[in-house]
Amino acid sequence: MLETQHQAHSQLYTNLLGQYIYEVAFHGQIACLSIEKKMNSLIRNIPKTEDGLILYLNIIYYYEALNDRTKVIQLLNNLNTAKFKVSDKVLTYYLRLTNHLLGFKDETVFLSQPKNVHTSSYQWVYKPLNIQEELKGIVK
Structure with a gap:
């Protein structure tokens, strides 16, 4: 497809x-x-x-x-990023994740703190499940 x-x-x-x-x-x-x-x-x-x-x-x-x-x-x-309709918390999470994945800045501390992990504006749906985010590196 x-x-x-x-x-x-x-x-x-x-x-x-x-x-x-x-x-x-x-x-x-x-x-x-x-x-x-x-x-x-x-x-x-x-x-x-x-x-x-x-x-x-x-x-x-x-x-x-x-x-x-x-x-x-x-x-x-x-x-x-201003053109995208996305919350500030989600935007911050993904921009810092991108900096980390591309090796521009080590964001390990920020990304490892659950209070900073905002992968979606619907994250509240999954919060009671206590799903742990797995931080994977890019495979080259």
């Missing part, structure tokens, strides 16, 4: 693409060239939602996993 469809605003497509990117970036799976060719178009059409921001940052991690530092820097320079 990812190779044949291009529906950046489809929730199913966004979720599938997010999982694909996660597998490449954090589990070392092999990237598919046909999907990578669609990435630039997808980046321009990412929804300006919380999920869109997370997808955009995951695309940055994807290019980091592919050792394409030029693309990583380009995407970081083009990131306009």
Whole structure:
């Protein structure tokens, strides 16, 4: 589906693409060239939602996993967080996570404190379950 469809605003497509990117970036799976060719178009059409921001940052991690530092820097320079509708706590968490994953700054202390972990505006739903966040590094 990812190779044949291009529906950046489809929730199913966004979720599938997010999982694909996660597998490449954090589990070392092999990237598919046909999907990578669609990435630039997808980046321009990412929804300006919380999920869109997370997808955009995951695309940055994807290019980091592919050792394409030029693309990583380009995407970081083009990131306009003000356009995304996301809470300050979620934005802070993901920006500090990104700094940590890309090796710009060691954010281990911040990221290891449960009070700072705001992965979603719906996190309150999962809070009673006491799910521990696992901090994975990007696999190159």
